[in-house]
Amino acid sequence: MKDKYGRTVDYLRVSVTDRCNLRCFYCIPKEGFTYIPHKEILRYEELLRVIKLFTRLGIKKIRITGGEPFVRKGLVFLLKEINKINGIEKLYITTNGTFLTQYMNELRGIKIDGINISLDTLDPYKFQEITGNDGLERVLQGVESALEANFRVKLNTVLMKKNIDEVTSLVTYASEKKIPIRFIELMPFNFQKEWEKEFVPQEEAFEILKKKWTLEPVEKKLGEGPSRYYYIPELDSLVGFISPLTHNFCSSCNRIRLTASGKINPCLAMPLEIDIKKPLRGGANDEELITLIKRAIYEKPLQHEMDETPQTKS
């Protein structure tokens, strides 16, 4: 379906849990963070019902995310059930990669159209500093396992002062694995002070890469998302940039989100949420829920309000 600005919304990101085995400083605040109680998290049958209703409004692509999706028990069951839903054309997962090797035998037979693996550094000490966890080796093994099982893999790297010195080694690593890597600008969720200290605009990484290799813009749209890609002929490799702050992509945003606790969030960067869990658990029928989903899609904001000037809000 289209929102009120005429954008077709056909992509739903589903967060299946707010829990994660990593604690990236830019994602989970150091203090004042509490997990959502289990009973407030949508059960799988609830999730599947809501996803089916979304498909009736034209959602065709689903991305499973979190928290860390593999932290939630029974994720493989959910993936299989989503694949049975009429109207779902693509199913993707975003993961930190630490559980991929463990789950690969179960995942092998499932139609998953792409696995995005988050990897901010190749340095185990920095990995520990960023994520509070010593799991870098498990992530790298996870990349290998997914590739051996023939899944399409992309890497996501959040750009920050802590890893700007690694952009060329990360691109080299990705090219050796023959997978695209995308650099994502750090967004200022929940952690204004560190964000001001750590934010690096996309151009900085671009300039570093340009000094070493040729970056040819790729005109054709690759993938479903907002990444702008460049081809590096010397490596026969693709590097992408996702720059919500310096080059916002709101005008072509095709996505909507469902949080683990059953809120529809039409824009990741805005605190706008529509609760679907309450009516769902209160006995609403499909038509009532569809009316709610329609409203959420229709009311998708024209653009977010983040920018790269330091903000004074705490």
Ligand code: SAM
């Ligand atoms: N746990 C999974 C993972 O690590 O990919 C899925 C959830 S995680 C929230 C999804 C992506 O959001 C990761 O690539 C993560 O690095 C990115 N992310 C989290 N906080 C961010 C921020 N403040 N700015 C930019 N990207 C962020």
